[in-house]
Amino acid sequence: MKEGADIAGIASLIGDPARANILTALLSGKALTPGELAREAGITPQTASSHLAKLEAGGLTLTRRQGRHRYVTLAGSDVASVLEQLTSLAAGSGRLRTRPGPRDPDMRAARVCYNHLAGARAVQLYDSLCRRGALTVGADGITLTASGHALVEGMDIDLAALKAARAPLCRECLDWSERRTHLAGSLGRALFSSMEERGWLKRIEGSRTVRFTRAGAAAFDAAFPPPDAPAAAG
Structure with a gap:
């Protein structure tokens, strides 16, 4: 063997x-x-x-x-990443457990994946960072660019401390409901914590679901605009 x-x-x-x-x-x-x-x-x-x-x-x-x-x-986060990707694989193969209830759409929109944001909102964040050149994706994974440094530090995130830690700064995580990439790693965790501290979102007790406040959703869309968002006035 x-x-x-x-x-x-x-x-x-x-x-x-x-x-x-x-x-x-x-x-x-x-x-x-x-x-x-x-x-x-x-x-x-x-x-x-x-x-x-x-x-x-x-x-x-x-x-x-x-x-x-x-x-x-x-x-650790490696275990969480494997579980999230297995969930995506199971969903893609049609192996679904039915859990009816009003929270299901909310969980698909935004939820916590161990320590970072997942769901449609997380994919929006990742895609926005890529479109704006804050993240580049290559054979070696995801890299935070110089413009990305400025954007992230604008959210009061200490990048020097993140880089000094042993955990990877940026990691890809396959979103089980969107079946697209969202951002994990220490940066994904720090962005989620920053949004919590700013009051943009709150966790729903007894669930992985997180819900954005009205003001938080507007702030999130301003910081990480979706592709169809109107251009800001010059």
């Missing part, structure tokens, strides 16, 4: 329906307790504990203790 990465082992961890529900719940970026994850997965706390042990042993989740409580998170 050939040596190499154990793709089958990771796939079997993700492929179990209960574990898939647990991992999807953690895409919100929030740390959740085993009890909360059991409810998300529709299983008993005892069964959830067994699944969580397997996920942690497989390097997909981390457990942190605070006092008497345990909190579970995804092991």
